Amino acid sequence: MMMGGLFSELTHGDIRFLVETVEPRLVDRLDTVKGDPAIIEGMLEQEVGKLFQRLIFVGEETILTSISPCFLFNILLRQAVSELETQTYTIEHKKGQRIPVFDADEVVQFLGDRTVLNYLAQMLASFTKIESFTMPVRERKGVWRKYRYSDMDIDSLITLCEAVDEESRFAFYKRIADLCLFILGMFPEYVASDLGHSDSGERVRRPLRRLNRTAADYEEEGKRFYQLALGHRNSSVLELNGVFEQLQEKFNLAQKPLNYVSEHFLQFRKQKIFPSLSSG
Structure with missing residues (x-):
C-alpha cells in the first residue's frame, strides 16, 4: 500500500474539510489540492492538531456525513502519535488493573511508517459498516452448499475460509486478522477474562475456535492469519507485504x-461509529 493509496480514496468532503480547517484561502482550488499528495500529507502532518480540534466539537452524525471514515481515523491516529510523542508510557489493562508500559516511543516509531498508519485507518473504516453474505461453496463434485456468514464473526469466517479454494482465501485471512486486531484495539472490554491461566499463572491450553476468546487467543489468531495473508500471492500484488510483516511481528504494539x-x-462515540459491534 503506497502513500498515494490513501489520498486517491479521499472524498471531496475530506479535501474540503482539510482545506477549510488548515488553509481556507485554497478552498476554491480543491481539485488542485486533491491532485497533490505532497500538499495533503504536509497539511495532515503539520496541522493535525487543528483538524482534531475541529473534529471534537462535531457530533457523530455530522462527522460521518462530512468526511469519510478513513479520513476520520487517519486524523485520529495521527493525533494519537502527536500526543504519545510527549509521553513515556502506554497503559495496558490486565486482570482489572491499569499497568504502565514504557513503550510510547516504540508506538510512535511504529506509526512513523505511514503505510502502516494508513492501513490501520482503512481497517478501522471497514468496521463502520458490517455486512452478511451468502456464498456458494463446492463441497465435492456436483455438490454445492450455501454458506451465510458475517464479516464480524470470526468463527464463521474461519469455517468459510477452510471451505473455499486457496485463491479465494486471501480476503478471509486478512479480515480475520484485522478483526482480531480491531477487537483488541477498539473494544478490549468485549474480550473475555483470561481464564486460560491456572492459579500459578501457567498457561492452560484452550481451543481457539469459540465465541469467548481471551486476549491471548485473539493475539495468537491475529498473528497467524496475518502470516497466512502475507504468504498469499495477493499480498505482493496489493503491495501489502511490508504492512503484514509489521502487524504480524508487532501485533501487540499495533x-x-x-x-x-x-x-x-x-x-x-464508539456506539454510533461502530453500531454493529456496539449493539451486539
Missing part, C-alpha cells in the same frame, strides 16, 4: 494506538 484512540478520543 493494538496500542487503537487503544489510545478508543479510550481518549472515542470513549463515548
Whole structure:
C-alpha cells in the first residue's frame, strides 16, 4: 500500500474539510489540492492538531456525513502519535488493573511508517459498516452448499475460509486478522477474562475456535492469519507485504494506538461509529 493509496480514496468532503480547517484561502482550488499528495500529507502532518480540534466539537452524525471514515481515523491516529510523542508510557489493562508500559516511543516509531498508519485507518473504516453474505461453496463434485456468514464473526469466517479454494482465501485471512486486531484495539472490554491461566499463572491450553476468546487467543489468531495473508500471492500484488510483516511481528504494539484512540478520543462515540459491534 503506497502513500498515494490513501489520498486517491479521499472524498471531496475530506479535501474540503482539510482545506477549510488548515488553509481556507485554497478552498476554491480543491481539485488542485486533491491532485497533490505532497500538499495533503504536509497539511495532515503539520496541522493535525487543528483538524482534531475541529473534529471534537462535531457530533457523530455530522462527522460521518462530512468526511469519510478513513479520513476520520487517519486524523485520529495521527493525533494519537502527536500526543504519545510527549509521553513515556502506554497503559495496558490486565486482570482489572491499569499497568504502565514504557513503550510510547516504540508506538510512535511504529506509526512513523505511514503505510502502516494508513492501513490501520482503512481497517478501522471497514468496521463502520458490517455486512452478511451468502456464498456458494463446492463441497465435492456436483455438490454445492450455501454458506451465510458475517464479516464480524470470526468463527464463521474461519469455517468459510477452510471451505473455499486457496485463491479465494486471501480476503478471509486478512479480515480475520484485522478483526482480531480491531477487537483488541477498539473494544478490549468485549474480550473475555483470561481464564486460560491456572492459579500459578501457567498457561492452560484452550481451543481457539469459540465465541469467548481471551486476549491471548485473539493475539495468537491475529498473528497467524496475518502470516497466512502475507504468504498469499495477493499480498505482493496489493503491495501489502511490508504492512503484514509489521502487524504480524508487532501485533501487540499495533493494538496500542487503537487503544489510545478508543479510550481518549472515542470513549463515548464508539456506539454510533461502530453500531454493529456496539449493539451486539
